Amino acid sequence: MTEQIREFDVAVIGGGPAGLAAAAAAASQGAQVALIDRNSQLGGILNQCIHDGFGLHAFGEVLTGPEFADRYVRRATDAGVFLQSNTLVTSLAPSGEIICSRYGQRKQLRAKAIVLAMGCRERTRGMIRIPGYRPAGVYTAGTAQWLTNLANVRIGRRVVILGSGDIGLIMARRLTWEGAEVIAVIEKLPYPSGLPRNINQCLLDYEIPLHLSHSVTCIHGKDRVERVTVSRFDETGTPVAGSEFDLVCDTLLLSVGLIPENELSRRAGVVLDRTTSGATVGASYMTNVPGIFSCGNVLHIHDLADWAAEEGERAGASAAKYAEGIHGDAVVEESIPIRAGDGIRYVIPQRVSRSTDQVLMSFRVTEPRGKTTIRAISGKAMIGSTQLNKAHPATMVQLRIQIEDLAGPVEVTCS
Amino acid sequence: MPRLERPTDQPIPGGGSMFDIVLIGAGVVGSAIARVLSQYRCTVAVIEKESDVGMAASSRNSGVIHAGINYAPDSLRARFCMQGRKLLLTWCDELNVPYKVCGKLIVAPSEEEVPGLRRLRSTGEANGVPGLAIIGPNEITELQPGIKAVAALHVPSSGIVSPYAMTLAMAEEAAVNGVTFLLECEATQIRPVDGGYAVDTDRGTVSGRWVINSAGIHAGHLAQTIDPEAPDLYPCVGEYLILDKQVGESLAMSVYPAPPVGGAGLGVHITPTTEGNVLLGPSDEYVSDPETTSCAGKTADQLLEEAMIMWPALPRHLVIGAYAGIRAKRTSPSVGGFGDFLIRQTPSADRVVHLIGIESPGLTAAPAIADYVVHEILHANEPLVQKPLSEVVHRPWSTRFDDLPEEEKERLVAKDPNYGDIICRCEGVTKHELLHALNNPLGVKTLTGIKYRCRATMGRCSGGYCLPRMVEILQEEHGWEPDDFVLRGPSSPAFAGRLIEERHD
Numbered sequence: 001m002t003e004q005i006r007e008f009d010v011a012v013i014g015g016g017p018a019g020l021a022a023a024a025a026a027a028s029q030g031a032q033v034a035l036i037d038r039n040s041q042l043g044g045i046l047n048q049c050i051h052d053g054f055g056l057h058a059f060g061e062v063l064t065g066p067e068f069a070d071r072y073v074r075r076a077t078d079a080g081v082f083l084q085s086n087t088l089v090t091s092l093a094p095s096g097e098i099i100c101s102r103y104g105q106r107k108q109l110r111a112k113a114i115v116l117a118m119g120c121r122e123r124t125r126g127m128i129r130i131p132g133y134r135p136a137g138v139y140t141a142g143t144a145q146w147l148t149n150l151a152n153v154r155i156g157r158r159v160v161i162l163g164s165g166d167i168g169l170i171m172a173r174r175l176t177w178e179g180a181e182v183i184a185v186i187e188k189l190p191y192p193s194g195l196p197r198n199i200n201q202c203l204l205d206y207e208i209p210l211h212l213s214h215s216v217t218c219i220h221g222k223d224r225v226e227r228v229t230v231s232r233f234d235e236t237g238t239p240v241a242g243s244e245f246d247l248v249c250d251t252l253l254l255s256v257g258l259i260p261e262n263e264l265s266r267r268a269g270v271v272l273d274r275t276t277s278g279a280t281v282g283a284s285y286m287t288n289v290p291g292i293f294s295c296g297n298v299l300h301i302h303d304l305a306d307w308a309a310e311e312g313e314r315a316g317a318s319a320a321k322y323a324e325g326i327h328g329d330a331v332v333e334e335s336i337p338i339r340a341g342d343g344i345r346y347v348i349p350q351r352v353s354r355s356t357d358q359v360l361m362s363f364r365v366t367e368p369r370g371k372t373t374i375r376a377i378s379g380k381a382m383i384g385s386t387q388l389n390k391a392h393p394a395t396m397v398q399l400r401i402q403i404e405d406l407a408g409p410v411e412v413t414c415s
Numbered sequence: 416m417p418r419l420e421r422p423t424d425q426p427i428p429g430g431g432s433m434f435d436i437v438l439i440g441a442g443v444v445g446s447a448i449a450r451v452l453s454q455y456r457c458t459v460a461v462i463e464k465e466s467d468v469g470m471a472a473s474s475r476n477s478g479v480i481h482a483g484i485n486y487a488p489d490s491l492r493a494r495f496c497m498q499g500r501k502l503l504l505t506w507c508d509e510l511n512v513p514y515k516v517c518g519k520l521i522v523a524p525s526e527e528e529v530p531g532l533r534r535l536r537s538t539g540e541a542n543g544v545p546g547l548a549i550i551g552p553n554e555i556t557e558l559q560p561g562i563k564a565v566a567a568l569h570v571p572s573s574g575i576v577s578p579y580a581m582t583l584a585m586a587e588e589a590a591v592n593g594v595t596f597l598l599e600c601e602a603t604q605i606r607p608v609d610g611g612y613a614v615d616t617d618r619g620t621v622s623g624r625w626v627i628n629s630a631g632i633h634a635g636h637l638a639q640t641i642d643p644e645a646p647d648l649y650p651c652v653g654e655y656l657i658l659d660k661q662v663g664e665s666l667a668m669s670v671y672p673a674p675p676v677g678g679a680g681l682g683v684h685i686t687p688t689t690e691g692n693v694l695l696g697p698s699d700e701y702v703s704d705p706e707t708t709s710c711a712g713k714t715a716d717q718l719l720e721e722a723m724i725m726w727p728a729l730p731r732h733l734v735i736g737a738y739a740g741i742r743a744k745r746t747s748p749s750v751g752g753f754g755d756f757l758i759r760q761t762p763s764a765d766r767v768v769h770l771i772g773i774e775s776p777g778l779t780a781a782p783a784i785a786d787y788v789v790h791e792i793l794h795a796n797e798p799l800v801q802k803p804l805s806e807v808v809h810r811p812w813s814t815r816f817d818d819l820p821e822e823e824k825e826r827l828v829a830k831d832p833n834y835g836d837i838i839c840r841c842e843g844v845t846k847h848e849l850l851h852a853l854n855n856p857l858g859v860k861t862l863t864g865i866k867y868r869c870r871a872t873m874g875r876c877s878g879g880y881c882l883p884r885m886v887e888i889l890q891e892e893h894g895w896e897p898d899d900f901v902l903r904g905p906s907s908p909a910f911a912g913r914l915i916e917e918r919h920d
Binding site for chain 1: 656657661706708709710711712713715734735736737738821824825828832833835836837840841843846862875876877878879880882883886887890897901902903904906907908909910911912913914915
């Protein structure tokens with residue numbers, strides 16, 4: 001490493017919506033910010049999302065993925081962020097030292113605060129252990145989206161989609177438009193995992209059948225997918241004998257969940273939450289490692305890019321303050337835990353410092369519900385609540401609470 | 416239209432030309448024989464029905480270097496395992512193939528299994544295996560934390576090797592030293608002709624003065640085409656689960672159960688790989704289809720359950736993949752257990768040599784089997800002339816960039832900027848390594864071939880990250896068409912053509 005190590009106040013790893021927003025927010029507070037992204041084009045997964053529906057929340061407009069990304073790229077550029085694309089971070093030290101690699105160059109940089117915004121990867125066939133052969137023609141929905149929208153490749157002609165995650169739903173419509181036959185979407189849960197608007201606009205509008213409480217129980221075809229066996233699953237998650245039927249297809253798309261991509265974080269000593277697979281953070285989005293912050297899909301999976309970007313803004317602002325020496329979060333040991341109670345899958349942040357005056361909590365319910373009351377309780381005191389007409393695990397819920405004299409751990413419940 | 420050259424474009428050398436030796440099957444044994452033969456002045460053709468070498472049992476096994484504790488002292492398995500282990504380590508050094516002598520624990524979950532450990536120890540000692548010791552729970556924990564057992568047999572000379580790297584490295588070195596590999600070419604019959612033997616294939620006839628049948632699971636019925644007394648083989652599938660490299664950080668050595676009596680395998684074991692993953696398996700189930708590589712969901716659950724008896728805290732949520740391989744068993748389902756290796760010269764045609772039932776420890780034994788076949792059968796019959804050392808090209812396997820120290824990485828990036836371009840995040844594969852893999856001497860261009868050569872698509876995301884990058888590089892910089900992307904061969908196309916044909920109006 002002949003060149004001098006460059007120093008920054010804040011380094012953001014990942015240039016998707018959360019990372020771009022974090023970098024822009026930190027830079028607009030006067031911090032010297034570097035953003036490192038592995039792709040040639042900033043914007044992360046937004047670049048392959050050529051459909052619209054982005055920006056309704058953040059801009060009150062309907063934008064495509066690339067348009068939405070462009071807004072944040074401009075913000076980051078205008079704020080003076082040093083943008084480094086085509087560059088992969090290969091290691092991160094708890095002290096803030098980063099080694100990265102790009103064509104013709106390995107380099108090191110250092111920052112007072114780090115924002116993790118690496119996003120997520122898709123759950124694969126191997127992880128969910130679908131029995132059968134391992135032929136060509138099994139793709140995760142996001143990879144299929146890239147191949148379709150950015151590589152001009154036809155992934156197959158007769159497609160079954162396993163999982164009703166949003167990318168799978170979007171791809172059902174996209175592949176239909178491109179002349180492929182989308183035979184069915186299969187979902188193991190009794191309710192869809194994607195957003196209700198995507199069920200309507202991507203499946204119902206095109207008369208694509210959705211089989212709830214079903215899953216693929218065998219993949220046939222030694223060389224290329226020839227058909228899949230689908231079985232009905234009961235309430236205990238067991239396949240019902242005799243319920244099997246085969247669907248002839250040449251392609252199986254998987255939209256079976258996203259996993260925050262925390263290999264880099266884990267090696268830097270960041271403690272991960274077993275439920276979210278993301279870091280555990282305080283109200284300022286700082287992880288257990290002082291100076292390392294986390295936001296967007298690498299922290300927890302978001303349903304909207306708008307939410308990921310907003311979270312990025314908050315984390316970026318905290319990181320800039322940290323670089324200035326203003327620490328929003330106390331060390332883990334001196335914090336008060338925030339827990340997911342009845343009916344709640346997880347809550348971000350997982351802890352709050354006594355010195356914090358308010359905290360914005362992001363969480364999800366465990367199953368679909370009608371009229372729902374969300375309560376935040378500390379000891380016997382209710383410290384915040386909200387009413388929802390309906391709640392769905394696919395839709396993130398937020399609640400802001402004031403923090404005064406907490407009696408003990410905060411628990412969020414719904415009823 | 417596909418534009419890439421395919422193995423089938425290469426014509427079968429017919430027209431009365433005769434090779435000195437025709438090898439059928441390019442698994443680990445066939446490739447080892449090819450490597451030994453490539454050091455002699457003789458013409459060799461290797462016939463392989465798949466699109467690449469080592470595509471069947473040779474890449475679908477535990478990747479364990481066996482020490483020699485499981486085989487009766489007079490057996491060929493014992494002999495070739497003991498000799499093969501030594502040769503394998505030498506060959507790995509010569510070929511730069513990753514291996515590690517990490518040792519193995521064979522554990523007894525209860526007192527009942529302890530006599531089984533003693534039996535293994537005495538068999539091992541009779542075979543000359545060094546350092547065997549039966550140890551108690553404290554010593555077990557010292558060697559490998561987290562293992563639940565009352566006792567274990569520690570086998571320090573056992574190890575792990577990358578089985579596919581081994582096979583590929585041997586075959587590729589043989590190829591650069593003049594061995595002809597005929598891929599996508601399936602042998603159907605061996606018959607005598609003037610001056611030698613003809614091997615009929617689906618692409619024509621290849622003739623040789625000698626024929627060596629190392630066709631793995633197909634060796635039995637192929638042998639019977641010229642040697643009716645040759646025995647049958649019984650396919651027995653073994654399924655494995657692959658665990659994330661995160662798990663590998665806490666596994667120092669292989670952990671085996673005491674072998675099930677009369678079982679077709681050695682029992683479900685937990686073993687690290689040279690790349691840092693962990694394997695669980697194999698199951699054992701006799702099947703009718705010798706080509707089956709299907710995995711059953713129930714089996715996966717069983718593998719996890721059995722492994723967790725030995726390692727209760729095994730992180731079962733970190734499974735990233737599965738595969739299945741076929742054992743070429745000489746014992747039928749009703750007999751069970753293991754038969755011995757059979758190396759048989761056809762009584763009526765002694766220059767047709769069959770290698771039958773080379774199941775476990777075939778990987779460890781392969782170099783010794785090759786040495787035996789070449790020196791004690793071929794060379795003893797008609798002396799082979801060794802090439803001068805200066806004529807033998809050395810072709811070591813490439814050390815993975817990701818495994819190098821930082822200074823070495825910087826040196827390589829300065830030499831070739833493509834080393835800086837990391838195309839596979841899970842396995843840290845660089846663009847240089849991708850292009851090197853594609854430029855292999857066997858001319859293999861399948862996605863699986865690329866995977867085994869550089870590990871792109873082999874990591875935890877199964878290609879979610881690197882497949883798009885490979886498609887981009889190969890389409891834009893190397894002129895590949897969608898139809899050029901195949902998984903394992905021409906019958907497994909990855910794509911169904913272009914989405915939108917380019918317009919030229």
